[in-house]
Amino acid sequence: MIEEKENIQFELTHELIEQVEMLVANSDDKALKLLLNDFHYADVAEILDELDLDDSIYVIKLLDSETTSDILTELDEDTREKVLENLSAKEIAEEVEELDTDDAADIIAELPEERQAEVISRIEDDEHRDEITELLTYDDDTAGSLMAKELVKVYETWTVAGCLRRIRGQAKEVTRVHSIYVVDKEEKLIGRLSLKDLIVAKSEQKIADIAKENVDFVNVADDVEDVAKVMAKYDLEAIPVVDNLQTLLGRITIDDIVDVLKEEADKDYQLAAGITQGVEADDSIIELTRARLPWLFLGLVGGVGAFLIMEGFQNTFEKYAVLFFFTPLIAAMAGNVGVQSSAIIVQGLANDDVKGSINSRLIKEMLLAALNGTILALFLFLFVWATKGEFYTALAISVSLIAVIIVAGLIGTFVPLFLDKRGIDPAIATGPFITTSNDIFGILIYFWIAKLILNI
Amino acid sequence: MIEEKENIQFELTHELIEQVEMLVANSDDKALKLLLNDFHYADVAEILDELDLDDSIYVIKLLDSETTSDILTELDEDTREKVLENLSAKEIAEEVEELDTDDAADIIAELPEERQAEVISRIEDDEHRDEITELLTYDDDTAGSLMAKELVKVYETWTVAGCLRRIRGQAKEVTRVHSIYVVDKEEKLIGRLSLKDLIVAKSEQKIADIAKENVDFVNVADDVEDVAKVMAKYDLEAIPVVDNLQTLLGRITIDDIVDVLKEEADKDYQLAAGITQGVEADDSIIELTRARLPWLFLGLVGGVGAFLIMEGFQNTFEKYAVLFFFTPLIAAMAGNVGVQSSAIIVQGLANDDVKGSINSRLIKEMLLAALNGTILALFLFLFVWATKGEFYTALAISVSLIAVIIVAGLIGTFVPLFLDKRGIDPAIATGPFITTSNDIFGILIYFWIAKLILNI
Numbered sequence: 086m087i088e089e090k091e092n093i094q095f096e097l098t099h100e101l102i103e104q105v106e107m108l109v110a111n112s113d114d115k116a117l118k119l120l121l122n123d124f125h126y127a128d129v130a131e132i133l134d135e136l137d138l139d140d141s142i143y144v145i146k147l148l149d150s151e152t153t154s155d156i157l158t159e160l161d162e163d164t165r166e167k168v169l170e171n172l173s174a175k176e177i178a179e180e181v182e183e184l185d186t187d188d189a190a191d192i193i194a195e196l197p198e199e200r201q202a203e204v205i206s207r208i209e210d211d212e213h214r215d216e217i218t219e220l221l222t223y224d225d226d227t228a229g230s231l232m233a234k235e236l237v238k239v240y241e242t243w244t245v246a247g248c249l250r251r252i253r254g255q256a257k258e259v260t261r262v263h264s265i266y267v268v269d270k271e272e273k274l275i276g277r278l279s280l281k282d283l284i285v286a287k288s289e290q291k292i293a294d295i296a297k298e299n300v301d302f303v304n305v306a307d308d309v310e311d312v313a314k315v316m317a318k319y320d321l322e323a324i325p326v327v328d329n330l331q332t333l334l335g336r337i338t339i340d341d342i343v344d345v346l347k348e349e350a351d352k353d354y355q356l357a358a359g360i361t362q363g364v365e366a367d368d369s370i371i372e373l374t375r376a377r378l379p380w381l382f383l384g385l386v387g388g389v390g391a392f393l394i395m396e397g398f399q400n401t402f403e404k405y406a407v408l409f410f411f412t413p414l415i416a417a418m419a420g421n422v423g424v425q426s427s428a429i430i431v432q433g434l435a436n437d438d439v440k441g442s443i444n445s446r447l448i449k450e451m452l453l454a455a456l457n458g459t460i461l462a463l464f465l466f467l468f469v470w471a472t473k474g475e476f477y478t479a480l481a482i483s484v485s486l487i488a489v490i491i492v493a494g495l496i497g498t499f500v501p502l503f504l505d506k507r508g509i510d511p512a513i514a515t516g517p518f519i520t521t522s523n524d525i526f527g528i529l530i531y532f533w534i535a536k537l538i539l540n541i
Numbered sequence: 542m543i544e545e546k547e548n549i550q551f552e553l554t555h556e557l558i559e560q561v562e563m564l565v566a567n568s569d570d571k572a573l574k575l576l577l578n579d580f581h582y583a584d585v586a587e588i589l590d591e592l593d594l595d596d597s598i599y600v601i602k603l604l605d606s607e608t609t610s611d612i613l614t615e616l617d618e619d620t621r622e623k624v625l626e627n628l629s630a631k632e633i634a635e636e637v638e639e640l641d642t643d644d645a646a647d648i649i650a651e652l653p654e655e656r657q658a659e660v661i662s663r664i665e666d667d668e669h670r671d672e673i674t675e676l677l678t679y680d681d682d683t684a685g686s687l688m689a690k691e692l693v694k695v696y697e698t699w700t701v702a703g704c705l706r707r708i709r710g711q712a713k714e715v716t717r718v719h720s721i722y723v724v725d726k727e728e729k730l731i732g733r734l735s736l737k738d739l740i741v742a743k744s745e746q747k748i749a750d751i752a753k754e755n756v757d758f759v760n761v762a763d764d765v766e767d768v769a770k771v772m773a774k775y776d777l778e779a780i781p782v783v784d785n786l787q788t789l790l791g792r793i794t795i796d797d798i799v800d801v802l803k804e805e806a807d808k809d810y811q812l813a814a815g816i817t818q819g820v821e822a823d824d825s826i827i828e829l830t831r832a833r834l835p836w837l838f839l840g841l842v843g844g845v846g847a848f849l850i851m852e853g854f855q856n857t858f859e860k861y862a863v864l865f866f867f868t869p870l871i872a873a874m875a876g877n878v879g880v881q882s883s884a885i886i887v888q889g890l891a892n893d894d895v896k897g898s899i900n901s902r903l904i905k906e907m908l909l910a911a912l913n914g915t916i917l918a919l920f921l922f923l924f925v926w927a928t929k930g931e932f933y934t935a936l937a938i939s940v941s942l943i944a945v946i947i948v949a950g951l952i953g954t955f956v957p958l959f960l961d962k963r964g965i966d967p968a969i970a971t972g973p974f975i976t977t978s979n980d981i982f983g984i985l986i987y988f989w990i991a992k993l994i995l996n997i
Contacts, residue, residue, distance in 0.1 A: 127774050253741055280736045285709055317803065318583050320796040322778055339795050340776040343802065347773065350806030351888060357813055358884030358971065359877055366889030366902075370909045377881050378913050384877045385917050388870020389924060395866040409865050410851040413980055414844020416869045420876070421815050421840045421973055425833050428814030432807060433822030446822075453826045457834050461841050468845060490837075515814065517877055524869055 095128040102135050109140045114147055126152055130159035138164075142171050154183035157192060166195065174200060178207035186213065187233035187341070190220035220335075228312050229305040231345070232326045232335035237265045239292055241275060246288035252280075263323035266333055267296040274325055274333040276300055302327050305334055310349065313342045314437070352512070353435070357428065359384075359517035380517040387521030391416065391528050398532045401541050407473060408535055411482055412528055418461070418486060419493040419527025420520035426450055426497030427515045434505050443502050447495055454494030458487035481538040485531040492530055493523045551584040558591050565596045570603055582608055586615035594620075598627050610639035613648060625652060634663035642669065643689035643797070646676035676791075684768050685761040687801070688782045688791035693721045695748055697731060702744035708736075719779035722789055723752040730781055730789040732756055758783050761790055766805060769798045770893070808968070809891070813884065815840075815973035836973045843977030847872065847984050854988045857997050863929060864991055867938055868984055874917070874942065875949040875983025876976035882906055882953030883971045890961050899958050903951055910950030914943035937994040941987040948986055949979045 108117040121129050121144070129148075133141040133156065145153050145168060157165060157180055169177060169192070177196075181189040181204065193201050201221070208214040216234040223229025239248050252265065265283065267276040276296035286295050302325045303312050316324055322339045352362040359380035364373055395412065402408050430446070433439035439446070462483035469479035497519055501511035564573040577585050577600065585604075589597040589612065601609050601624060613621060613636055625633060625648070633652075637645040637660065649657050657677070664670040672690040679685025695704050708721065721739065723732040732752035742751050758781045759768050772780055778795045808818040815836035820829055851868065858864050886902070889895035895902070918939035925935035953975055957967035 125775060249740065280740070284705065284736070284740075317796075317799050319581060322795065339778065339799070340773075343773050343795070343799060346799065346802055346806070350802070350810070351892075354806070354810055354813060354884060354888060357810060358880045360881055360884060364885070365892075366885050366895050370905065370912060373885070373909055374912055377878075377909075378916065380881070381874065381877055381913055381917055382920075384873045385870065385920060388867065388873050389921075391869035391873075392866045395869075396863075399862065399866075406855065407852070410848045410855075411844065412869050413847035413851075413872045413984060414841065416872060417840045417844050417847075417876075417976065417980055418837065420873075420976070421837055422833075424814045424972075425816050425836070428810060428816060429820070429822050429829070432810060436807075436821075439822050449826065453829055453833075456826060456830055457837055460834065461837055464838075464841060465845075516880075520873065520876070524873055528869060 095124065095131070097128075097131050097135065102132060105132055105144070106136065106140060109136075109143050117144070117147060121148065122152075126155035127159045130156045130161075133168075134161045134164050138167050138171070141168055145172075150179050151183050154180040154188075158184065158188045162195070165192070169196060174203040175207050177204045178209075181217070182208060182210060182213060185233050185235050186216045186220055186335075187231065189213070190217050193217060194221060223305065226309050227305065228303045228307045228309065228326050228337060229334075231309055231312065231341050232305070232337045234335050236325070236333075236336045238333060239265055239267055239278070241267050241269055241291075241293040241296065243292045244288070245283060245286045245290045245292065245295065248292055249283060249288070252283070263336075263338065264300075264325075266300075266325050266336070267292055268333050272333055273331040274300065274302055274327050277325070300325065303337070304329065309345050312337060313345045313349070316342050317346070349435075353431065356510075356512045357424070357431075357515040383517050383521050387524050390525045394525065394529050394532065398536070401536060402532075405478065405535075405539065405541075407469075407475075407478060408482065408532070412531070414465075415486065415489055415527050415531045416524040419489050419523035422454060422457070422490050422493040423497035423519040423523035424515055426454075426494045427501050427511075427519050430498055430501040431511045431515055434501065434511055439502075443499070443506075446502060447498055450494045450498040451491055454491040455487065458490035461490070462486045477539060481535040482531075484538060485534040488534050489527040489530050492526055496523055496526065551580065551587070553584075553587050553591065558588060561588055561600070562592065562596060565592075565599050573600065573603060577604065578608075582611035583615045586612045589624075590617045590620050594623050594627070597624055601628075606635050607639050610636040610644075614640065614644045618651070621648070622651065630656060630659040631663050633660045634665075637673070638664060638666060638669060641689045641691050642672045642676055642791075643687065645669070646673050649673060650677060679761065682765050683761065684759045684763045684765065684782050684793060685790070687765055687768065687797050688761070688793045690791050692781070692789075692792045694789060695721055695723055695734070697723050697725055697747075697749040697752065699748045700744070701739060701742045701746045701748065701751070704748055705739060705744070708739070719792075719794065720756075720781075722756075722781050722792070723748055724789050728789055729787040730756065730758060730783050733781070756781065759793070760785065765801050768793060769801045769805070772798050773802070805891075809887065812966075812968045813880070813887075813971040839973050839977050843980050846981045850981065850984050850988065854992070857992060858988075861934065861991075861995065861997075863925075863931075863934060864938065864988070868987070870921075871942065871945055871983050871987045872980040875945050875979035878910060878913070878946050878949040879953035879975040879979040880971055882910075882950045883957050883967075883975050886954055886957040887967045887971055890957065890967055895958075899955070899962075902958060903954055906950045906954040907947055910947040911943065914946035917946070918942045933995060937991040938987075940994060941990040944990050945983040945986050948982055952979055952982065 105117070105120070108120065124132070133144060136144070141164065145156070148156070157168070160168065181192060184192070193204055196204060205214060205218060208217065220229070220232070220234065237252055239251065243251070265278040265280065266274055267278060269275050276298045277300040278292070278296050282295055301315065301319060301321060303315065305326050305328050312324065315321070316337070316339060323336050325333055326335045326337060328334055355362050355364070359377070361376040361379065364376040391412070395409065430439060465486055466479045466483035469482055470476060473479065500519065501514040504514055505511045561573070561576070564576065580588070589600060592600070597620065601612070604612070613624070616624065637648060640648070649660055652660060661670060661674060664673065676685070676688070676690065693708055695707065699707070721734040721736065722730055723734060725731050732754045733756040734748070734752050738751055757771065757775060757777060759771065761782050761784050768780065771777070772795060779792050781789055782791045782793060784790055811818050811820070815833070817832040817835065820832040847868070851865065886895060921942055922935045922939035925938055926932060929935065956975065957970040960970055961967045
């Protein structure tokens, strides 16, 4: 019987962590096994992330390697690194034997280079060792780095009955059978089948007759983000990976793509917020400082730039002190508009939504900024005129605001498009980079236009 | 034979669109069918999104409903709305008959209410109609709104052989068989099986003996974001949906979750950039203005607030004009720090990474901000002292900067945590909301502390 769960989610409570800590302290192995076997390995990993290193290692050494290998893959990178440092090459090799090739290669890739060779040499299964060694040769961020060697492969010449017989063998090693890939005698991918097709077919039919020839695939050197786009767009749950000769090398499954999409989204979000990618709320103050300080320093330099500009206009504006009081407003609007327009472009580029030329994009943004700017400037004009009673000051500030917003929108649109054309990740263009440059340009344009209008 | 594709991605070229437009203009139906049948329906949808409405409708009416129903699900919401307006209730019903219940319900839900009933009444298959009607009753953002009724279900009392026979029937209607769900005679979910388990088992075995009792499931009323978290964490490709009595109602597949994750990431990114969710680069200027102007208006109000504060300090600082030239710097730093700390908290909350109390979080952020602030203030102090030669002015500005950064960090940390506790999406806290309030607080604190230090 299924237990009634109130919540769909496992909850990591203080009580649970204390309970595990106490069982470890008392070396109550039996109770510990009983307790932890009830949880999914991803949940056990969450518990271990919270324990002291010694306690985590105690638990890892206690549980059998079939479970602990899965737990290892789910640990926080920091915790995993420390745990692996405390395991021998032989122990790591044993864990790795239990894993699919892609997870195994990921764990080995995190080890220092000299240990990698040692661990690989300790893997007893020759085929598993060779496959992991192959996977380690592919570059990060390519399809090869994401694929697993485990898949179900049949030859076009087989019959359905023969195929089912052989699949019973192959499938035991493959966690999930999404598609059965059909190859010719040179191992080239020529089609696919679903298990369903096979079950529905007659047992004497030839594979070549029931295989679907229309099979999506990616090249081993393709970028993972492109693989993610293809799989998301076509709703694929697995995609085969081939080399330039169309030889079937492995397959990528959707769960890995879900992770890629999450990482990509997190990275873009952090860049937009001015944080160097990859930190988490629970990282140390030093790590967080390293991720945040450079961007703040950029802001500091921008602020000094704004200071120098304002100082330059100091004498001109002795009688217009009020202009200086609006600089935070001007800087804020320039920054906000810049972030908005760059964010829309960055997201459009990521989703392949940005069609047409850079010029038409810039014209559209200019019209948009002019419209928004005029509406906002009208409010500002009325406010300044009503409170200060100076028509020309109000006019100067409002007209400058429109100009600032248009320029900010153009910069926000142009920079990510330009970066993208040059092959640089446009996501770095949002956030502090745009706000800082727009602050400076905005304040410069503001004083310059105000000076023109007030005829100083 | 598989065609050699150079790119893994379909490319939407001007030439292709012109070719389609020409074929439509010439009513060359044969060539049009031949051309479009070569593409995946998701690619055809991309082509149609680019055509004039009349041309799109021409193509939709030309192709058979098996293809067009899939194309409909992939169209941009705007295009789909217009296309559906131009189809009769009977035509829509025919499209919907071809779709899985979840996609069918999604399309019907987009219709005006009076049309919904009309289309539903035209669906000929009674079971399909009842299932769609059921799906339409579930609230948006719940598991029910995402699930499909199509699944493969077996009773615990069946044998493997009987099961395989019956599955041949059920499976034909189910696009992808992830898991086979085992129910008791009251239709309650009690376990699961994979097709693989079934193929590997002996034909006389009872389902009850080979079923895995440990099956993850979600309640029909669960939030879709929670469903996404569970499926991502446990690497699930499908999850069954049950009601409070554990009755099996449907299943959710990972491709829908990929869409949820993408939408969620896009929404958070847009909120952080000050854009009301859901606009795209190719939306009209009016739509983009509606999404952007409110946030800019918030910035305008903040800027007016900053103006009022600075005006209030005007007389106090007649001899310290230099202080005013640093307000853009102060505002920028307050904004940047606020966005950084709120982004880390928002992301941590989304990933369930934020552990511990609000107080410990605030203390950590205070230390972090103090460290960053001190380093930045040191540079600023040296710059002001070196260029202006006024020790106390330099000291006042730098010490204020530290205070401003600490307060900005605390606000950035506290606000999303507070919103989250109150059940409000913390993502609205990043972006213009935080930068605007931090601008105002920052400038106020800056002048106030400078006044204290300069002893005016």
